[in-house]
Amino acid sequence: MTQPLFEIDQVTKTYKKGKVTANSGISFTIKKGEILGLLGPNGAGKSTLVKQIVAHIKPSEGEVRYNGSNVLGQMKKVAREVAYYAQEPHALTSLTVSEAIYFSGRLRGMKKQAAKSEAQQLIEELELTEAAGKMLKNISGGQKRLTGIGTTLIGNAGVYIFDEPTNELDPKKRRLVWDLIQKRNREGATVILVTHNILEAEQVVDRVAVINHGQLLAINNVAELKTEVDQRLKCEITTVHSLTHSKELETALEQWGTVTRLSDQRTRVMITKEDAPSLLEELNTTWSSHIQSYAVVPPSLEDVYFHIDRDQEKEQQDPSERKGEKTYAAAGS
Numbered sequence: 001m002t003q004p005l006f007e008i009d010q011v012t013k014t015y016k017k018g019k020v021t022a023n024s025g026i027s028f029t030i031k032k033g034e035i036l037g038l039l040g041p042n043g044a045g046k047s048t049l050v051k052q053i054v055a056h057i058k059p060s061e062g063e064v065r066y067n068g069s070n071v072l073g074q075m076k077k078v079a080r081e082v083a084y085y086a087q088e089p090h091a092l093t094s095l096t097v098s099e100a101i102y103f104s105g106r107l108r109g110m111k112k113q114a115a116k117s118e119a120q121q122l123i124e125e126l127e128l129t130e131a132a133g134k135m136l137k138n139i140s141g142g143q144k145r146l147t148g149i150g151t152t153l154i155g156n157a158g159v160y161i162f163d164e165p166t167n168e169l170d171p172k173k174r175r176l177v178w179d180l181i182q183k184r185n186r187e188g189a190t191v192i193l194v195t196h197n198i199l200e201a202e203q204v205v206d207r208v209a210v211i212n213h214g215q216l217l218a219i220n221n222v223a224e225l226k227t228e229v230d231q232r233l234k235c236e237i238t239t240v241h242s243l244t245h246s247k248e249l250e251t252a253l254e255q256w257g258t259v260t261r262l263s264d265q266r267t268r269v270m271i272t273k274e275d276a277p278s279l280l281e282e283l284n285t286t287w288s289s290h291i292q293s294y295a296v297v298p299p300s301l302e303d304v305y306f307h308i309d310r311d312q313e314k315e316q317q318d319p320s321e322r323k324g325e326k327t328y329a330a331a332g333s
Protein backbone atom coordinates (compact mmCIF):
# COMPACT_ATOMS: atom_id res chain seq x y z
CA MET A 1 0.00 0.00 0.00
CA THR A 2 1.34 3.45 -0.85
CA GLN A 3 2.09 5.60 2.15
CA PRO A 4 -0.42 8.40 2.72
CA LEU A 5 0.88 11.94 2.41
CA PHE A 6 -0.46 12.94 5.83
CA GLU A 7 -1.47 10.75 8.74
CA ILE A 8 -3.51 12.54 11.38
CA ASP A 9 -3.18 10.23 14.34
CA GLN A 10 -5.38 10.68 17.43
CA VAL A 11 -4.90 14.44 17.36
CA THR A 12 -6.29 16.45 20.28
CA LYS A 13 -5.91 20.11 21.22
CA THR A 14 -7.11 21.62 24.46
CA TYR A 15 -6.81 25.19 25.69
CA LYS A 16 -7.15 26.85 29.07
CA LYS A 17 -5.69 23.93 31.02
CA GLY A 18 -8.03 21.44 29.36
CA LYS A 19 -11.20 23.53 29.85
CA VAL A 20 -11.63 24.20 26.09
CA THR A 21 -11.33 21.29 23.68
CA ALA A 22 -10.69 22.52 20.12
CA ASN A 23 -10.43 19.00 18.76
CA SER A 24 -10.35 15.51 20.17
CA GLY A 25 -8.97 12.14 19.01
CA ILE A 26 -9.09 12.93 15.28
CA SER A 27 -7.59 10.26 13.00
CA PHE A 28 -7.60 10.03 9.21
CA THR A 29 -5.19 10.07 6.30
CA ILE A 30 -4.78 12.36 3.30
CA LYS A 31 -3.75 10.85 -0.02
CA LYS A 32 -1.26 12.44 -2.39
CA GLY A 33 -3.01 14.21 -5.26
CA GLU A 34 -6.50 14.43 -3.78
CA ILE A 35 -8.68 17.45 -2.99
CA LEU A 36 -10.04 16.95 0.51
CA GLY A 37 -12.73 19.27 1.82
CA LEU A 38 -13.03 19.97 5.56
CA LEU A 39 -16.59 20.95 6.35
CA GLY A 40 -18.12 22.00 9.62
CA PRO A 41 -19.91 24.89 11.32
CA ASN A 42 -18.22 27.86 13.03
CA GLY A 43 -16.08 26.76 15.94
CA ALA A 44 -16.10 23.11 14.82
CA GLY A 45 -12.31 22.81 15.03
CA LYS A 46 -11.37 23.00 11.34
CA SER A 47 -8.77 25.79 11.58
CA THR A 48 -7.21 24.16 14.63
CA LEU A 49 -6.80 20.95 12.64
CA VAL A 50 -5.17 22.59 9.63
CA LYS A 51 -2.84 24.53 11.93
CA GLN A 52 -1.83 21.20 13.48
CA ILE A 53 -1.24 19.80 9.97
CA VAL A 54 1.11 22.67 9.06
CA ALA A 55 2.83 22.49 12.48
CA HIS A 56 1.66 25.94 13.60
CA ILE A 57 -0.06 24.35 16.60
CA LYS A 58 1.41 21.51 18.65
CA PRO A 59 -1.26 18.90 19.47
CA SER A 60 -1.89 18.34 23.19
CA GLU A 61 -2.02 14.63 22.31
CA GLY A 62 -1.40 12.60 19.16
CA GLU A 63 0.64 13.61 16.13
CA VAL A 64 0.48 14.57 12.48
CA ARG A 65 2.91 12.77 10.16
CA TYR A 66 3.97 14.11 6.75
CA ASN A 67 5.55 11.47 4.51
CA GLY A 68 5.85 9.21 7.55
CA SER A 69 7.48 11.63 10.04
CA ASN A 70 6.05 13.95 12.68
CA VAL A 71 5.54 17.44 11.19
CA LEU A 72 7.01 19.00 14.34
CA GLY A 73 10.38 17.43 13.55
CA GLN A 74 10.52 18.81 9.98
CA MET A 75 9.01 22.28 10.26
CA LYS A 76 11.24 23.92 7.60
CA LYS A 77 10.50 21.21 5.05
CA VAL A 78 6.78 21.43 5.81
CA ALA A 79 6.84 25.24 5.45
CA ARG A 80 8.54 24.90 2.05
CA GLU A 81 6.38 22.10 0.68
CA VAL A 82 2.99 22.87 2.23
CA ALA A 83 1.58 26.27 1.27
CA TYR A 84 -0.97 27.46 3.82
CA TYR A 85 -3.58 30.13 3.26
CA ALA A 86 -4.77 31.16 6.71
CA GLN A 87 -8.14 32.70 7.48
CA GLU A 88 -6.51 35.67 9.22
CA PRO A 89 -5.64 38.61 6.93
CA HIS A 90 -2.10 39.17 5.69
CA ALA A 91 0.27 40.66 8.29
CA LEU A 92 2.65 42.37 5.85
CA THR A 93 0.42 45.35 5.18
CA SER A 94 3.22 47.69 4.10
CA LEU A 95 4.20 45.54 1.12
CA THR A 96 2.62 46.05 -2.28
CA VAL A 97 0.55 43.27 -3.83
CA SER A 98 3.35 42.27 -6.22
CA GLU A 99 6.01 42.43 -3.48
CA ALA A 100 3.92 40.19 -1.20
CA ILE A 101 3.53 37.55 -3.91
CA TYR A 102 7.16 37.87 -5.10
CA PHE A 103 8.68 37.59 -1.59
CA SER A 104 6.49 34.58 -0.81
CA GLY A 105 8.07 32.88 -3.84
CA ARG A 106 11.56 33.82 -2.61
CA LEU A 107 10.75 32.46 0.86
CA ARG A 108 9.73 29.22 -0.83
CA GLY A 109 13.24 29.03 -2.31
CA MET A 110 12.62 30.44 -5.81
CA LYS A 111 15.33 32.25 -7.77
CA LYS A 112 14.74 36.02 -8.23
CA GLN A 113 13.85 35.87 -11.93
CA ALA A 114 11.54 32.85 -11.56
CA ALA A 115 9.75 34.47 -8.58
CA LYS A 116 9.34 37.71 -10.53
CA SER A 117 7.82 36.09 -13.59
CA GLU A 118 5.53 33.74 -11.66
CA ALA A 119 4.36 36.66 -9.47
CA GLN A 120 3.55 38.60 -12.65
CA GLN A 121 1.66 35.65 -14.11
CA LEU A 122 -0.37 35.13 -10.90
CA ILE A 123 -1.20 38.85 -10.74
CA GLU A 124 -2.67 38.57 -14.23
CA GLU A 125 -4.48 35.29 -13.52
CA LEU A 126 -5.98 36.70 -10.32
CA GLU A 127 -6.97 39.92 -12.12
CA LEU A 128 -4.91 42.02 -9.70
CA THR A 129 -3.07 44.07 -12.33
CA GLU A 130 -4.63 47.38 -11.26
CA ALA A 131 -3.86 46.76 -7.57
CA ALA A 132 -0.36 45.33 -8.15
CA GLY A 133 1.52 48.50 -7.10
CA LYS A 134 -0.70 49.31 -4.10
CA MET A 135 0.12 48.50 -0.48
CA LEU A 136 -1.96 45.76 1.12
CA LYS A 137 -3.31 48.22 3.68
CA ASN A 138 -4.80 50.30 0.84
CA ILE A 139 -6.68 47.62 -1.10
CA SER A 140 -10.14 46.06 -0.69
CA GLY A 141 -10.93 42.99 1.41
CA GLY A 142 -11.46 40.88 -1.70
CA GLN A 143 -8.18 42.08 -3.26
CA LYS A 144 -6.38 41.16 -0.02
CA ARG A 145 -7.86 37.68 -0.23
CA LEU A 146 -6.75 37.32 -3.86
CA THR A 147 -3.25 38.50 -2.91
CA GLY A 148 -3.24 35.85 -0.18
CA ILE A 149 -4.20 33.24 -2.79
CA GLY A 150 -1.28 34.48 -4.94
CA THR A 151 1.19 34.23 -2.03
CA THR A 152 -0.04 30.66 -1.43
CA LEU A 153 0.08 29.52 -5.05
CA ILE A 154 3.51 30.89 -5.96
CA GLY A 155 6.40 28.44 -5.96
CA ASN A 156 4.75 25.12 -6.74
CA ALA A 157 4.51 23.92 -3.16
CA GLY A 158 3.03 20.50 -3.92
CA VAL A 159 0.47 20.74 -1.09
CA TYR A 160 -1.95 23.62 -0.68
CA ILE A 161 -4.11 24.20 2.37
CA PHE A 162 -6.76 26.86 1.97
CA ASP A 163 -8.80 28.02 4.95
CA GLU A 164 -11.93 29.65 3.50
CA PRO A 165 -10.27 30.92 0.29
CA THR A 166 -13.40 32.39 -1.29
CA ASN A 167 -14.68 34.48 1.65
CA GLU A 168 -15.39 38.07 0.57
CA LEU A 169 -14.99 37.26 -3.13
CA ASP A 170 -17.61 37.99 -5.77
CA PRO A 171 -18.96 35.02 -7.80
CA LYS A 172 -16.64 35.66 -10.77
CA LYS A 173 -13.53 35.83 -8.58
CA ARG A 174 -14.64 32.74 -6.67
CA ARG A 175 -14.83 30.81 -9.93
CA LEU A 176 -11.36 32.12 -10.85
CA VAL A 177 -9.92 30.88 -7.55
CA TRP A 178 -11.54 27.43 -7.84
CA ASP A 179 -10.21 27.13 -11.40
CA LEU A 180 -6.66 27.95 -10.27
CA ILE A 181 -6.89 25.46 -7.38
CA GLN A 182 -8.20 22.72 -9.68
CA LYS A 183 -5.47 23.49 -12.23
CA ARG A 184 -2.78 22.96 -9.56
CA ASN A 185 -4.47 19.72 -8.54
CA ARG A 186 -4.51 18.47 -12.14
CA GLU A 187 -0.77 19.17 -12.22
CA GLY A 188 -0.37 16.79 -9.24
CA ALA A 189 -0.80 18.98 -6.14
CA THR A 190 -2.68 17.81 -3.04
CA VAL A 191 -5.28 20.27 -1.78
CA ILE A 192 -6.95 20.57 1.62
CA LEU A 193 -9.84 22.94 1.57
CA VAL A 194 -11.64 24.35 4.61
CA THR A 195 -14.96 25.81 3.60
CA HIS A 196 -18.50 26.62 4.66
CA ASN A 197 -19.55 26.86 1.06
CA ILE A 198 -20.85 23.36 0.53
CA LEU A 199 -22.34 24.04 -2.87
CA GLU A 200 -19.03 25.28 -4.24
CA ALA A 201 -17.03 22.57 -2.46
CA GLU A 202 -19.17 19.92 -4.12
CA GLN A 203 -17.87 21.01 -7.51
CA VAL A 204 -14.21 20.54 -6.61
CA VAL A 205 -13.56 18.07 -3.79
CA ASP A 206 -12.78 14.34 -4.14
CA ARG A 207 -13.46 13.50 -0.49
CA VAL A 208 -15.04 15.31 2.42
CA ALA A 209 -14.27 15.20 6.12
CA VAL A 210 -17.14 16.51 8.24
CA ILE A 211 -16.05 17.95 11.59
CA ASN A 212 -18.15 19.25 14.46
CA HIS A 213 -17.50 19.81 18.17
CA GLY A 214 -13.84 18.97 17.52
CA GLN A 215 -14.60 15.48 16.25
CA LEU A 216 -14.45 13.78 12.90
CA LEU A 217 -18.01 12.74 12.07
CA ALA A 218 -17.52 11.40 8.57
CA ILE A 219 -14.92 11.03 5.86
CA ASN A 220 -15.66 9.64 2.44
CA ASN A 221 -16.06 10.62 -1.19
CA VAL A 222 -19.07 12.76 -1.97
CA ALA A 223 -20.94 10.07 -3.94
CA GLU A 224 -20.57 7.49 -1.14
CA LEU A 225 -21.65 9.96 1.53
CA LYS A 226 -24.73 10.77 -0.51
CA THR A 227 -25.78 7.13 -0.83
CA GLU A 228 -25.34 6.64 2.92
CA VAL A 229 -27.73 9.50 3.59
CA ASP A 230 -30.73 9.07 1.38
CA GLN A 231 -31.04 7.49 -2.01
CA ARG A 232 -34.33 9.22 -2.76
CA LEU A 233 -34.59 12.13 -5.18
CA LYS A 234 -36.12 15.50 -4.40
CA CYS A 235 -38.89 16.65 -6.71
CA GLU A 236 -39.33 20.38 -6.16
CA ILE A 237 -42.59 21.75 -7.50
CA THR A 238 -43.72 25.35 -7.92
CA THR A 239 -47.51 25.56 -8.08
CA VAL A 240 -49.58 28.28 -9.78
CA HIS A 241 -51.51 28.91 -6.55
CA SER A 242 -50.79 28.12 -2.93
CA LEU A 243 -51.03 24.40 -2.21
CA THR A 244 -53.53 25.32 0.51
CA HIS A 245 -56.03 25.93 -2.32
CA SER A 246 -55.15 22.67 -4.13
CA LYS A 247 -55.95 20.05 -1.55
CA GLU A 248 -56.43 17.36 -4.23
CA LEU A 249 -52.93 17.99 -5.56
CA GLU A 250 -51.46 17.87 -2.06
CA THR A 251 -53.22 14.55 -1.39
CA ALA A 252 -52.03 13.19 -4.75
CA LEU A 253 -48.40 14.17 -3.99
CA GLU A 254 -48.57 12.51 -0.59
CA GLN A 255 -49.19 9.19 -2.37
CA TRP A 256 -45.68 9.43 -3.87
CA GLY A 257 -43.63 10.22 -0.76
CA THR A 258 -42.95 12.66 2.06
CA VAL A 259 -44.26 16.13 1.18
CA THR A 260 -42.61 19.25 2.62
CA ARG A 261 -43.98 22.74 2.05
CA LEU A 262 -40.96 24.97 1.27
CA SER A 263 -43.03 28.16 0.86
CA ASP A 264 -46.54 29.14 -0.14
CA GLN A 265 -46.15 27.90 -3.70
CA ARG A 266 -43.10 25.66 -3.42
CA THR A 267 -43.33 22.04 -2.34
CA ARG A 268 -40.85 19.17 -2.12
CA VAL A 269 -41.71 15.50 -2.53
CA MET A 270 -39.11 12.85 -1.72
CA ILE A 271 -39.44 10.06 -4.28
CA THR A 272 -37.61 6.91 -5.29
CA LYS A 273 -35.62 6.90 -8.53
CA GLU A 274 -38.00 4.27 -9.92
CA ASP A 275 -41.09 6.39 -9.22
CA ALA A 276 -39.68 9.59 -10.77
CA PRO A 277 -40.83 9.02 -14.41
CA SER A 278 -44.40 8.14 -13.37
CA LEU A 279 -44.68 11.13 -11.02
CA LEU A 280 -43.45 13.48 -13.75
CA GLU A 281 -45.97 12.03 -16.19
CA GLU A 282 -48.78 12.59 -13.69
CA LEU A 283 -47.62 16.19 -13.13
CA ASN A 284 -47.53 16.79 -16.91
CA THR A 285 -50.97 15.34 -17.57
CA THR A 286 -53.38 15.39 -14.60
CA TRP A 287 -51.90 18.43 -12.83
CA SER A 288 -50.39 20.51 -15.62
CA SER A 289 -52.76 23.48 -15.10
CA HIS A 290 -51.79 23.63 -11.38
CA ILE A 291 -48.06 23.56 -11.92
CA GLN A 292 -45.72 26.36 -12.93
CA SER A 293 -42.46 24.34 -12.93
CA TYR A 294 -40.76 21.33 -11.38
CA ALA A 295 -37.27 19.93 -11.05
CA VAL A 296 -35.95 16.58 -9.89
CA VAL A 297 -32.67 16.84 -8.01
CA PRO A 298 -30.43 14.20 -6.38
CA PRO A 299 -29.26 14.75 -2.78
CA SER A 300 -26.56 17.40 -2.49
CA LEU A 301 -23.52 17.60 -0.25
CA GLU A 302 -25.56 20.11 1.76
CA ASP A 303 -28.18 17.42 2.47
CA VAL A 304 -25.39 15.09 3.59
CA TYR A 305 -23.95 17.74 5.87
CA PHE A 306 -27.26 18.54 7.56
CA HIS A 307 -28.11 14.85 7.87
CA ILE A 308 -24.83 14.09 9.65
CA ASP A 309 -25.18 17.19 11.81
CA ARG A 310 -28.74 16.23 12.80
CA ASP A 311 -27.56 12.77 13.80
CA GLN A 312 -24.89 14.25 16.03
CA GLU A 313 -27.28 16.71 17.65
CA LYS A 314 -29.64 13.81 18.41
CA GLU A 315 -26.84 11.78 19.94
CA GLN A 316 -25.85 14.69 22.15
CA GLN A 317 -29.42 15.22 23.32
CA ASP A 318 -30.07 11.54 23.98
CA PRO A 319 -27.08 9.23 24.30
CA SER A 320 -29.42 6.21 24.13
CA GLU A 321 -29.88 7.08 20.44
CA ARG A 322 -26.18 6.53 19.72
CA LYS A 323 -26.01 4.91 16.33
CA GLY A 324 -23.18 2.43 16.66
CA GLU A 325 -24.10 0.98 13.30
CA LYS A 326 -23.55 4.23 11.40
CA THR A 327 -20.48 3.84 9.26
CA TYR A 328 -19.88 7.33 7.89
CA ALA A 329 -16.46 7.72 9.45
CA ALA A 330 -14.14 5.49 7.50
CA ALA A 331 -11.21 6.83 9.53
CA GLY A 332 -7.83 6.05 8.09
CA SER A 333 -9.24 5.49 4.63
Ligand SMILES: Nc1ncnc2c1ncn2[C@@H]1O[C@H](COP(=O)(O)OP(=O)(O)OP(=O)(O)O)[C@@H](O)[C@H]1O
Pocket residue numbers: 015016020021022023040041042043044045046047048049087
Ligand atom coordinates in the same frame (compact mmCIF):
# COMPACT_ATOMS: atom_id res chain seq x y z
N1 LIG B 1 -6.25 30.09 21.06
C1 LIG B 1 -7.40 29.60 21.51
N2 LIG B 1 -7.70 29.67 22.82
C2 LIG B 1 -8.86 29.16 23.30
N3 LIG B 1 -9.79 28.54 22.54
C3 LIG B 1 -9.55 28.45 21.23
C4 LIG B 1 -8.35 28.96 20.64
N4 LIG B 1 -8.38 28.70 19.31
C5 LIG B 1 -9.56 28.06 19.06
N5 LIG B 1 -10.26 27.92 20.21
C6 LIG B 1 -11.57 27.26 20.36
O1 LIG B 1 -11.50 25.99 19.75
C7 LIG B 1 -12.71 25.71 19.02
C8 LIG B 1 -12.38 25.41 17.57
O2 LIG B 1 -11.93 26.60 16.92
P1 LIG B 1 -11.50 26.63 15.38
O3 LIG B 1 -11.01 28.01 15.09
O4 LIG B 1 -10.60 25.50 15.11
O5 LIG B 1 -12.91 26.37 14.66
P2 LIG B 1 -13.31 26.51 13.09
O6 LIG B 1 -14.05 25.28 12.76
O7 LIG B 1 -12.12 26.82 12.27
O8 LIG B 1 -14.31 27.74 13.13
P3 LIG B 1 -14.63 28.87 12.01
O9 LIG B 1 -15.33 28.17 10.89
O10 LIG B 1 -15.53 29.79 12.76
O11 LIG B 1 -13.34 29.49 11.61
C9 LIG B 1 -13.62 26.91 19.22
O12 LIG B 1 -14.47 26.63 20.29
C10 LIG B 1 -12.66 28.02 19.59
O13 LIG B 1 -13.29 28.98 20.39
